[in-house]
Amino acid sequence: MKIRTLGRHVREGAKNLGRNGWMTFASVSAVSITLLILGVFLILALNVNHIAQTVEKQVEIRVFLDVLADKTIATQVQDQIEANPKVDTVTFISKEEGLEQLKKRFGQNAKLLEGLEDDNPLPDTLVVKAKVPSETASIAKEVKGLEHVEDVSYGEGTVEKLFTATAAIRNVGIIFIVGLAFTAMFLIANTIRLTIMARRREIEIMKLVGATNWFIRWPFFVEGLLMGSIGALIPIVILTGGYYYLVDKVNTSMTVVFFSLLPMNPLSYQVALILISIGAFIGIWGSMISVRRFLRV
Amino acid sequence: MIEMFDVWKTYANGTNALKGVSVKIDKGEFVYVVGPSGAGKSTFIKLMYREEKPTKGQIFLGGFNISKIKERQIPIVRRSIGVVFQDFKLLPTLTVYENVAFAMEVIETPTKLIKPRVMDVLGLVKLKHKAKMLPNELSGGEQQRVALARALVNNPGIIIADEPTGNLDPDTSWEIMKLFDEINNNGTTVVMATHNREIVNSMRRRVIAIEGGEIVRDELRGEYGYED
Numbered sequence: 001m002k003i004r005t006l007g008r009h010v011r012e013g014a015k016n017l018g019r020n021g022w023m024t025f026a027s028v029s030a031v032s033i034t035l036l037i038l039g040v041f042l043i044l045a046l047n048v049n050h051i052a053q054t055v056e057k058q059v060e061i062r063v064f065l066d067v068l069a070d071k072t073i074a075t076q077v078q079d080q081i082e083a084n085p086k087v088d089t090v091t092f093i094s095k096e097e098g099l100e101q102l103k104k105r106f107g108q109n110a111k112l113l114e115g116l117e118d119d120n121p122l123p124d125t126l127v128v129k130a131k132v133p134s135e136t137a138s139i140a141k142e143v144k145g146l147e148h149v150e151d152v153s154y155g156e157g158t159v160e161k162l163f164t165a166t167a168a169i170r171n172v173g174i175i176f177i178v179g180l181a182f183t184a185m186f187l188i189a190n191t192i193r194l195t196i197m198a199r200r201r202e203i204e205i206m207k208l209v210g211a212t213n214w215f216i217r218w219p220f221f222v223e224g225l226l227m228g229s230i231g232a233l234i235p236i237v238i239l240t241g242g243y244y245y246l247v248d249k250v251n252t253s254m255t256v257v258f259f260s261l262l263p264m265n266p267l268s269y270q271v272a273l274i275l276i277s278i279g280a281f282i283g284i285w286g287s288m289i290s291v292r293r294f295l296r297v
Numbered sequence: 298m299i300e301m302f303d304v305w306k307t308y309a310n311g312t313n314a315l316k317g318v319s320v321k322i323d324k325g326e327f328v329y330v331v332g333p334s335g336a337g338k339s340t341f342i343k344l345m346y347r348e349e350k351p352t353k354g355q356i357f358l359g360g361f362n363i364s365k366i367k368e369r370q371i372p373i374v375r376r377s378i379g380v381v382f383q384d385f386k387l388l389p390t391l392t393v394y395e396n397v398a399f400a401m402e403v404i405e406t407p408t409k410l411i412k413p414r415v416m417d418v419l420g421l422v423k424l425k426h427k428a429k430m431l432p433n434e435l436s437g438g439e440q441q442r443v444a445l446a447r448a449l450v451n452n453p454g455i456i457i458a459d460e461p462t463g464n465l466d467p468d469t470s471w472e473i474m475k476l477f478d479e480i481n482n483n484g485t486t487v488v489m490a491t492h493n494r495e496i497v498n499s500m501r502r503r504v505i506a507i508e509g510g511e512i513v514r515d516e517l518r519g520e521y522g523y524e525d
Contacts, residue, residue, distance in 0.1 A: 005405055019390050205386055208346070209451065210375035211403035213368075 005215075013222025023195035024227060030191040031231025031283065034184035035275050039239045041180055042271055045173035050262045052166035056133035059159050061140045063126040066150040073148050074124050080146055081128055086139050088131040098122040123150060134163050181278065188231075189286030192224060196290040203294045213295050220287045228283020232276040239275075240268045298324040298455065298486050299345060304354035304364075306340050306510075314340035316510040317354070322488060324454070327481045329497050330490040331521055332507040338490040341507060342459050345488065346378050347371050359454055376404055379448030379456045383463035385440045387432040393419070393443050394428040400447045418446040422476060438469030445476060449485075456480060458489040462496070470496060494521040 017024045063081070065074055074092055081090050093101070099122055103110040128143065130136045136159060140152045206216050247261050299322040306315040314337045322328055332338050343349040344356055347363050356364045359377045366374065387396050394415060401411045419425045422442035432440050441461060448456055458477070462470035474496050481487045491497060497504060497520065504519025505512055514522065 002405070004408070008402065201386065202388055205388065205399070206403050207372075208375060208380050208386075209400040209403055209447070210372040212372045215403055215405070 006218075009215075009218035010222050012219040013226060016219060016223050017226060020195060020199070023198060027188070027191045027195055027227045027283075028231045028234075030188050031184075031228055031279055032234040034180075034187055035232050035279055036235035036238060038177070038180045038184055038278070039235045039271055039275055041173075041176055042274065043239065043243060043267070045177055046267065046271075047262055048169055048173060052169055054260075055162065056166060057129075059130075059133050059136050059154065059162070061128040061130075061136060061143065061152055061154040063128060063143055063152050064123040064150045065126070066148050067123065069124055069148045074126070077146060077148055078126055081126065081143055084139065084142065086131055086135045088129045090129075091127045093125045093127060095120045095122040095124050098125055184278070185282045185285070188228075188282045189289060192227065192283070192286035193290040196220065196287060196294070200294045203291065207295070216295065217288065217291055220291045221284055224283035224285070224287030225280050226283070227287075228279035228281065229276060231283070232279030236272045236275055239271060243268060298322055298326070298359060299488070300355075300357045301344075302355045304344065304351045304356060306337075306344065306349060307352045313510055315344075315351075318507075318510075318512055320505065320512060320515070322486065324486055325481070325484055327478075327487045327500075327502040328489070329500075329502055329504045329519070329521075330488065330507060331492075331497060331504055331523065332513075333523065334492075337507045337510040339459060342457055342488070342490050345455075345457050346380050347374055372404075376451060377453050377455065379451070379453040381441070381444050381448050381456065381458040381461045383460040385432070385437075385444045385464075387440055387443055387447075389432055392429050392431055393424060393435070396432065396443055397447045397450050400450050404451060406451075414450060415446075418450045421449070421479075422446045436469070437465050438472055441465060441469075441473055442476065445473070445480075449480065453485070455486045455488065458487070458491075460490055460492065462491065462493050467495070474500065494523065497521040 063077070065077060069077070071094075074094075078090050078092055081087055096117075099113065099116060099120055102122070103113055106113060128139065130139050136154055137156070140154050140156075143149060144152045203216055244264055247264050250261050299320075301318055301320045304315055304318045305313075307313050318337075318341065330338050330341060340349060344351055345358065347366070351364050354364065355362060358374065361370070361374050363374055388399065391399060397415045397418060398411050401414065406414075416425060416428070419428055422445055424439060424442055424446065427435060427439065432443065435443070441464075445456075445461075456477070461477070462473055465473065470493060477487055477489065478500070501518045501520075504514065504516050504521070506514035506519075506522060
């Protein structure tokens with residue numbers, strides 16, 4: 001294709017948006033509204049996932065060593081656990097440190113613990129974190145079999161329930177997003193089809209005077225691309241603005257909340273990129289499918 | 298220029314529109330295609346510009362076997378044909394000038410050649426002064442002249458017209474016919490399906506009559522021959 005022809009197609013595609021003003025408006029609105037809904041759910045799903053991850057990361061295994069264990073044995077056990085490829089970090093907490101932590105947790109009632117320093121009943125503890133949180137249970141089992149390990153504790157039962165819940169939330173989120181994306185695609189493609197139906201005479205005439213099929217397609221391609229991208233820009237602006245406001249509210253003033261929203265910076269770019277790609281893709285796809293029907297003369 | 302050998306056309310619904318038509322139209326001829334409604338005239342015309350494909354038989358047009366050509370070659374064939382319809386088929390959002398220029402743009406004519414050629418053809422159909430108007434601001438006859446200008450602008454060797462005067466009053470019809478005559482005098486082959494008895498009878502050109510999907514009459518200086 002010659003550069004001049006490409007220029008003509010781009011010009012023509014852009015001009016057609018104006019010429020078919022109302023149809024353009026209808027298509028762009030359809031893209032905007034569906035992508036807005038999709039965007040809201042996308043942000044929601046990403047944040048729910050983020051919160052689930054935060055919660056999962058708090059899961060850890062506490063390994064209590066037996067009373068005979070001294071510092072050397074503790075290091076040996078720590079090395080053994082670290083050798084496990086599923087394990088991320090192992091931290092050693094001596095019984096003295098353990099008592100300090102306990103005191104802190106008691107706060108004003110720490111006096112109750114006075115006198116325990118001389119005869120510390122707490123065991124030395126190793127805190128193990130899994131690389132993948134859902135592996136926690138199996139790591140705990142393996143660790144429990146090691147020598148000098150008195151007991152392990154990782155919130156058995158509760159943790160399993162937590163993982164089932166977060167997995168369910170993720171799956172529902174994915175199904176929802178995919179379903180919504182498909183609905184959006186068909187809705188938008190349909191609207192674009194209507195706008196092209198109104199122009200089958202134009203296509204018919206182009207064919208009659210000997211335009212090649214690709215020559216006919218290109219302006220529609222450009223038009224679809226523009227409609228999809230413009231349609232995506234509107235929800236991107238709304239969502240970024242809205243999210244900025246929300247992050248500001250939640251992450252600064254509501255510090256008591258145990259979770260935080262995903263930061264503005266990567267999220268808004270990611271969502272913008274996703275929406276604009278979907279918009280452009282369905283714009284092009286919708287108009288190509290529709291033109292194809294009229295090209296079969 | 299155009300040759301058909303034993304051409305049959307059966308539509309998907311089972312209608313036998315043409316049953317073994319053979320005909321030869323030479324370069325520079327002016328041919329009327331007449332016959333009752335539903336006799337196969339339109340099919341005959343549509344086969345020539347490859348809107349329809351024959352079920353059986355061969356059609357040659359300007360060096361192409363258009364019953365055999367591939368889909369992507371159709372545009373090439375169409376560029377050697379100008380087509381005019383009863384309902385003009387103008388684009389309502391484009392001006393007269395743009396409607397004609399459109400036909401040159403879509404076959405990728407260099408921009409600087411378009412304007413002089415469009416103005417030339419608009420001069421030929423006497424519509425230069427209305428170049429900036431939209432089709433709905435014109436009369437039926439004027440709209441048909443724009444359509445004719447569009448058909449002519451790429452210098453086709455053949456003009457195919459399907460009832461070009463069907464929507465026009467007698468006076469306007471004559472104006473259009475005079476233009477077709479002029480075009481034919483310049484060497485362009487004209488094939489025209491028509492119901493206009495008066496015009497066919499007074500112009501005295503070759504007449505091909507189609508009835509029931511067959512050519513029943515082919516006379517060099519023919520008459521319309523029907524009483525409708």
